[in-house]
Amino acid sequence: MSYEFLPEIAIADQAFRASGKTLEEVFVSAGDAVTNTMIDDLGAIEPKKRRSLHLENAALDLLLFDFLQEIIYLKDSEQLLLRLERAQIREIHGKHVFDGELAGEKLDPARHSQRVDVKAVTLHRFNLEKTAAGWSATVILDI
Amino acid sequence: MIWELPVAYKEGMRVPARIYATEKLIEQMDETVYEQISNVATLPGITKYAFCMPDGHSGYGFPIGGVAAMDIENGGVISPGGIGFDINCGMRLVTTNLTEVQVRPRIKDLVEKLFQRVPAGVGSKGFVKLSRDEFRKVIEEGARWCVSHGYGWNEDLQLTEEEGCIEGADASLVSERAIDRGLEQIGTLG
Numbered sequence: 001m002s003y004e005f006l007p008e009i010a011i012a013d014q015a016f017r018a019s020g021k022t023l024e025e026v027f028v029s030a031g032d033a034v035t036n037t038m039i040d041d042l043g044a045i046e047p048k049k050r051r052s053l054h055l056e057n058a059a060l061d062l063l064l065f066d067f068l069q070e071i072i073y074l075k076d077s078e079q080l081l082l083r084l085e086r087a088q089i090r091e092i093h094g095k096h097v098f099d100g101e102l103a104g105e106k107l108d109p110a111r112h113s114q115r116v117d118v119k120a121v122t123l124h125r126f127n128l129e130k131t132a133a134g135w136s137a138t139v140i141l142d143i
Numbered sequence: 144m145i146w147e148l149p150v151a152y153k154e155g156m157r158v159p160a161r162i163y164a165t166e167k168l169i170e171q172m173d174e175t176v177y178e179q180i181s182n183v184a185t186l187p188g189i190t191k192y193a194f195c196m197p198d199g200h201s202g203y204g205f206p207i208g209g210v211a212a213m214d215i216e217n218g219g220v221i222s223p224g225g226i227g228f229d230i231n232c233g234m235r236l237v238t239t240n241l242t243e244v245q246v247r248p249r250i251k252d253l254v255e256k257l258f259q260r261v262p263a264g265v266g267s268k269g270f271v272k273l274s275r276d277e278f279r280k281v282i283e284e285g286a287r288w289c290v291s292h293g294y295g296w297n298e299d300l301q302l303t304e305e306e307g308c309i310e311g312a313d314a315s316l317v318s319e320r321a322i323d324r325g326l327e328q329i330g331t332l333g
């Protein structure tokens with residue numbers, strides 16, 4: 001479970017590649033990459049608040065897209081910095097279904113050293129694929 | 144110099160693509176520029192040429208520096224990629240009565256003051272607190288709402304496109320979730 005930022009892909013925006021042994025792990029990694037784009041130290045986020053998230057999409061890659069957009073939505077609407085603690089992704093009647101538990105806290109400028117604000121996940125070169133080692137996602141964030 | 148990609152360059156191109164650049168600039172342009180500007184040339188209603196300016200580099204859909212005119216009578220489309228996703232994002236040209244000699248030694252102070260006064264960054268909040276109904280008025284009235292609430296001057300409107308309010312805005316078409324995101328951010332930059 002990991003991610004790396006790819007400065008050579010997007011000059012004015014932020015690109016990253018996230019990977020994991022399972023689909024759930026790549027969702028955790030990608031979620032952390034989005035939050036790490038905004039905040040220096042993910043370890044500084046204390047799990048004080050929890051949110052459950054249920055998402056459905058016919059396309060698996062767009063399910064990841066929806067999940068990442070949700071992290072940005074919660075940051076903008078409630079100033080919440082959240083990390084995915086547990087997730088389950090299943091296929092039910094031809095739809096991909098995500099159920100996740102997120103934990104984190106309200107942004108505190110004194111403790112959360114800020115980087116750049118993420119406005120949106122883009123579909124530009126958006127990719128989720130199965131690899132020999134598990135799953136890999138490439139994402140460009142609009143900052 | 145003008146460099147041209149003919150319609151034969153790619154299937155579906157309706158017009159040729161033209162890139163304005165010196166030889167040195169064209170050598171440095173990444174290949175995505177050719178890919179993207181020739182894609183622009185396939186858009187419905189495009190007139191005469193898909194252009195790319197000397198600053199051309201990889202964008203989303205359009206290259207940065209891409210220019211195209213669409214004929215609405217001829218099936219023309221509005222392309223968000225062509226308009227630009229970061230349009231109006233914190234860029235301002237302000238005329239003052241100050242001279243370079245006065246400003247240059249104090250640029251650092253000026254920038255620090257701007258950072259203090261203009262909320263920006265992750266989770267930043269504006270000083271304007273609005274109800275959802277009032278927020279919808281801002282969406283419809285644009286900069287005119289700001290002037291009528293003391294956040295600007297009439298002269299500002301005269302120097303703004305469409306005098307700061309494009310006719311026909313309908314806030315009922317904006318989703319509740321979009322308003323959730325914008326409500327705290329009004330009055331911030333970015």
